[in-house]
Amino acid sequence: MHVQLRCDCDIRPPPPAATMTTLRPQAPASGCLRCPCSLPPSRPGFTLVELLVVIAIIGTLVGLLIPAVQSARAAARRIQCASNMRQVGIGILNFADTHQGRWPDTTHTVEPDPVTGEFTRAWIYSVAPFIESVDAIRICPDDKLATQRLAARMTSYTLNGWLSSEARPSFDRMRTITEKTKSILAFELSEKKGFDDPYADHVHSFDWFTTTRKNRGLVFQGVANEVAVGRHLRSAHYLYADGHIESIAEEEIARLCAPPWQEPEFSRPR
Ligand SMILES: [Zn+2]
Ligand SMILES: [Zn+2]
Numbered sequence: 001m002h003v004q005l006r007c008d009c010d011i012r013p014p015p016p017a018a019t020m021t022t023l024r025p026q027a028p029a030s031g032c033l034r035c036p037c038s039l040p041p042s043r044p045g046f047t048l049v050e051l052l053v054v055i056a057i058i059g060t061l062v063g064l065l066i067p068a069v070q071s072a073r074a075a076a077r078r079i080q081c082a083s084n085m086r087q088v089g090i091g092i093l094n095f096a097d098t099h100q101g102r103w104p105d106t107t108h109t110v111e112p113d114p115v116t117g118e119f120t121r122a123w124i125y126s127v128a129p130f131i132e133s134v135d136a137i138r139i140c141p142d143d144k145l146a147t148q149r150l151a152a153r154m155t156s157y158t159l160n161g162w163l164s165s166e167a168r169p170s171f172d173r174m175r176t177i178t179e180k181t182k183s184i185l186a187f188e189l190s191e192k193k194g195f196d197d198p199y200a201d202h203v204h205s206f207d208w209f210t211t212t213r214k215n216r217g218l219v220f221q222g223v224a225n226e227v228a229v230g231r232h233l234r235s236a237h238y239l240y241a242d243g244h245i246e247s248i249a250e251e252e253i254a255r256l257c258a259p260p261w262q263e264p265e266f267s268r269p270r
Contacts, residue, residue, distance in 0.1 A: 077141040078232045081156075082245045084137040085186065088157050089243040091127035091134075092185055098130075101174035103163040103185075106202035122201035124155040140188055142231050148195035157239070158189035158226070159202040162269050167206040171269040180241035183269035188228040188236045203227060205267040208257075220257035223267075229253045241269065 104126035140156035
């Protein structure tokens with residue numbers, strides 16, 4: 001009578017060498033992984049200290065990596081915003097070219113809705129026909145109200161009020177601006193203005209540098225209430241009348257909003 005010896009753990013020894021047609025994975029050459037009959041010599045494990053050192057090293061590497069990834073993402077958002085604003089600028093300039101040099105109307109200068117009587121049409125929709133996809137570029141990726149502004153048909157980019165007929169003097173015609181490289185067309189709109197105020201499609205920049213505000217030291221506060229001066233790593237983008245974009249640090253804007261006053265002040269076209 002023939003008795004076959006079996007391993008207790010029920011794991012079979014390795015099968016015969018694979019044939020050319022066998023595609024299944026091979027069992028380890030040492031056979032049973034659990035029973036003493038064929039176990040390879042056991043390997044020493046990590047000590048607690050070694051484990052803690054490895055965890056500490058991984059933690060340090062992750063700690064170094066996360067800020068690098070975050071700053072790369074912030075840089076990408078900043079570039080996207082500048083690109084958006086550049087396309088907005090092309091839209092505004094093309095609009096002006098086809099409207100006898102007039103800038104688009106703001107919600108304060110356009111005709112109100114004939115039914116509701118409200119001024120609801122932001123200027124961005126006047127220039128939309130001159131932009132490939134206005135919804136793709138009207139929101140800054142670092143705007144904390146991006147989703148709400150997108151849904152409310154508003155924009156993160158707000159027109160310089162000096163370009164509207166509200167201003168005195170008004171720069172509502174392209175020909176009134178002689179230094180296009182120094183004249184701002186649009187700013188980044190501050191979150192302080194909310195997302196559903198249709199009048200926030202432009203800023204009352206002509207009120208920023210009044211004598212009263214200068215005397216009370218309130219100029220910068222007035223600007224920062226309307227413009228997101230620190231949106232991108234304590235700086236923001238500014239669209240100029242020649243179509244170029246500048247990134248200006250918040251401190252620089254604060255400096256321009258304090259004595260000695262620059263003439264003309266930075267937001268006023270020239
Ligand atoms: Zn207005
Ligand atoms: Zn932006």
